[in-house]
Amino acid sequence: MDDDRTTALRTRGLTKFYGDQRGIEDLDLQVRTEEVYGFLGPNGAGKTTTIRMLLGLIRSTRGDASILGEPLRFGPVGVRADIGYLPGDLALYERMTGEQLLAYVARLRGGVPPSRYRSLSERLALDLSRRVGDLSRGNRQKVGVVQAFMHWPRLLVLDEPTSGLDPLVQKEFQSLVREAVDFGATVFLSSHVLTEVEQLADRVAIVNDGRLVVVDTVDGLRERATKRVELDFPGTPPADLGSAAGVRSVEVRGVTAVCTVAGPVGSLLALAVAHDVVDVHTHDPDLEDAFLGYVAGASR
Amino acid sequence: MNIVQTHEHLGAHRAPEDDAAQTAPSPASPPSGPAQVATIASHTLRERWRSLLVWSLGLVGISAIELAVYPSIQATGQGWQAMLEQWPDALKEAFRLDAYTSGAGFLNTELFSMMFPIMLIAVALGAAAAATAGEEERGTADLLLSLPVVRGHVLTGKAIAMVLGVVVVMAAGAVTIVVGAPLVDLDVGVVEVVAASVMTALLGLLFGCVGLLLGALTGKRAAALGGGIGLAIAAFLLQVLAPMADWLEPWQKVSPFSWALSADPLLNGVDWGDVGLLVAVCALLLAAAALVYHRRDIAGR
Numbered sequence: 001m002d003d004d005r006t007t008a009l010r011t012r013g014l015t016k017f018y019g020d021q022r023g024i025e026d027l028d029l030q031v032r033t034e035e036v037y038g039f040l041g042p043n044g045a046g047k048t049t050t051i052r053m054l055l056g057l058i059r060s061t062r063g064d065a066s067i068l069g070e071p072l073r074f075g076p077v078g079v080r081a082d083i084g085y086l087p088g089d090l091a092l093y094e095r096m097t098g099e100q101l102l103a104y105v106a107r108l109r110g111g112v113p114p115s116r117y118r119s120l121s122e123r124l125a126l127d128l129s130r131r132v133g134d135l136s137r138g139n140r141q142k143v144g145v146v147q148a149f150m151h152w153p154r155l156l157v158l159d160e161p162t163s164g165l166d167p168l169v170q171k172e173f174q175s176l177v178r179e180a181v182d183f184g185a186t187v188f189l190s191s192h193v194l195t196e197v198e199q200l201a202d203r204v205a206i207v208n209d210g211r212l213v214v215v216d217t218v219d220g221l222r223e224r225a226t227k228r229v230e231l232d233f234p235g236t237p238p239a240d241l242g243s244a245a246g247v248r249s250v251e252v253r254g255v256t257a258v259c260t261v262a263g264p265v266g267s268l269l270a271l272a273v274a275h276d277v278v279d280v281h282t283h284d285p286d287l288e289d290a291f292l293g294y295v296a297g298a299s300r
Numbered sequence: 301m302n303i304v305q306t307h308e309h310l311g312a313h314r315a316p317e318d319d320a321a322q323t324a325p326s327p328a329s330p331p332s333g334p335a336q337v338a339t340i341a342s343h344t345l346r347e348r349w350r351s352l353l354v355w356s357l358g359l360v361g362i363s364a365i366e367l368a369v370y371p372s373i374q375a376t377g378q379g380w381q382a383m384l385e386q387w388p389d390a391l392k393e394a395f396r397l398d399a400y401t402s403g404a405g406f407l408n409t410e411l412f413s414m415m416f417p418i419m420l421i422a423v424a425l426g427a428a429a430a431a432t433a434g435e436e437e438r439g440t441a442d443l444l445l446s447l448p449v450v451r452g453h454v455l456t457g458k459a460i461a462m463v464l465g466v467v468v469v470m471a472a473g474a475v476t477i478v479v480g481a482p483l484v485d486l487d488v489g490v491v492e493v494v495a496a497s498v499m500t501a502l503l504g505l506l507f508g509c510v511g512l513l514l515g516a517l518t519g520k521r522a523a524a525l526g527g528g529i530g531l532a533i534a535a536f537l538l539q540v541l542a543p544m545a546d547w548l549e550p551w552q553k554v555s556p557f558s559w560a561l562s563a564d565p566l567l568n569g570v571d572w573g574d575v576g577l578l579v580a581v582c583a584l585l586l587a588a589a590a591l592v593y594h595r596r597d598i599a600g601r
Contacts, residue, residue, distance in 0.1 A: 048600060052442070052598070052600060055442075055445075055446045056445070057441075057442060057445055057446070057597075057598045057600075058597040058598060058600075059595075059597055077330065077448045077449065077450055080446060080447060080448040080449075081329065081330050081448035083446070085443075085446040087439075087442040087443060087446070089439060089442075089600065090439075090443070091438055091439025091440045091442065091443070092440065092443065093347070093440055095347060104339070104343055105443070105447065107331070107339045108330070108331070108336055108339055108340070108444075108447045108448075108449055109330060109447055109448060110329065110330045110331040111329075144443075147443070
């Protein structure tokens with residue numbers, strides 16, 4: 001197929017039902033090679049179900065998918081050698097040390113020298129000599145990150161990768177992702193918070209309640225995002241602020257009107273100036289609000 | 301630690317000291333299936349060695365205690381034999397009491413007709429429940445099965461670890477008997493001890509294979525353990541009670557205990573037909589387990 005080289009992951013009508021309960025339904029995604037693709041949705045939206053189907057851990061009810069040019073088949077080794085996977089609810093062998101655990105995974109994968117996982121661990125400030133069972137949640141997550149990255153996978157499937165990581169380590173994680181992409185990897189990154197992926201992702205898909213809601217670029221989401229404008233007036237704020245273009249809502253708190261605005265704020269400001277506005281505070285577009293807006297809109 | 305440094309080398313820049321990152325080889329093809337099976341088996345044994353050590357010490361201890369009391373049993377041999385003559389025939393057969401005061405007969409009754417089988421079944425079922433069901437319940441199956449490993453090979457590695465564990469524990473008991481018997485003038489042949497140990501180990505493994513199948517089917521440790529124990533108890537009762545009731549007697553041959561023990565390997569050596577039957581049923585159960593496991597939806601946590 002011609003688009004194999006530019007498409008790392010594609011699903012068509014991918015569906016999973018647990019009994020009559022919907023996990024994910026009719027999911028159509030196309031992830032380009034060397035793209036960082038955000039897969040967003042609240043907890044229980046069907047993200048992990050989708051990812052576990054892609055890894056062959058559970059079978060699809062219907063629909064199909066192709067990964068790195070190969071059709072998704074249940075069970076066989078297939079392309080798993082080329083995938084690095086970080087499970088969402090990571091469970092590790094508690095009695096092993098980090099070193100032993102990574103050596104075990106490396107032996108099953110083949111072709112991963114110890115120097116590779118040791119240098120990755122060093123970058124994440126992970127002590128490999130300690131038993132996994134004695135590690136904090138954040139440090140366990142680091143073990144999961146290292147095993148996902150250590151074999152130079154062509155596709156990284158990361159389910160809520162930064163949960164439990166402190167901000168400094170999150171930075172390092174982001175540079176790991178960028179390096180992997182520089183080396184030609186594709187990254188499929190799931191999260192329930194947009195801020196976690198907005199710095200990395202080129203595009204995001206938002207799922208809610210088992211259905212795909214929207215696919216857009218991060219910039220596109222940002223454009224559609226509402227921003228908050230607070231206007232201080234000498235007395236009671238005028239009642240007609242809501243009539244200005246782009247204003248979605250107005251909330252009056254004493255002499256202050258708190259407006260949410262989509263798009264340009266000129267019309268609102270002109271109206272405010274006409275009413276002798278005293279002070280203006282604006283806040284950056286909140287992608288989290290945009291995300292929540294999509295989710296809320298979809299569930300209505 | 302180079303966290304701060306690498307922040308300054310985002311994107312196309314690489315930290316120069318990070319040798320591994322500079323050359324990103326395309327992923328190597330995974331090791332051969334047998335190599336992966338060996339890796340999984342040795343990992344599984346390493347996770348279970350404490351349990352195996354405790355069971356081995358248990359068999360050594362029980363064997364030593366039985367050997368220690370043998371001289372006094374033998375000294376009062378006539379009295380014992382007379383008393384046991386009073387027992388119902390069915391019980392005499394169930395616990396192999398007819399030759400109680402001979403060395404082999406004593407061991408047969410005290411260890412090989414019940415104690416060792418129960419212990420070996422417990423060892424095998426423990427390993428079986430911890431195998432695929434244990435990985436699934438603890439959540440480590442997600443990581444393991446995301447690797448380029450065929451599920452059948454995972455199951456094979458777990459089964460091999462179970463076999464080796466059972467062999468080690470049984471060997472601990474057998475070696476204790478072979479070494480200790482001459483010290484207490486207990487007359488039993490090494491070949492016969494080995495034969496009885498092989499049959500007992502196979503009996504344990506058969507129920508272990510039942511546990512592997514139930515674990516692969518349900519992903520639940522409790523199902524593997526409970527189902528295996530339940531079947532073992534039913535098979536044991538059938539073996540013991542069948543001689544007491546005419547209508548039940550023909551069914552004794554269905555019990556794996558009968559396949560393993562009815563030919564009295566401690567007195568008569570190995571019955572190869574029984575060995576073949578036990579091995580064949582184990583193989584069938586394992587094949588069924590692999591088939592079921594291959595198709596299973598792994599439960600998320």
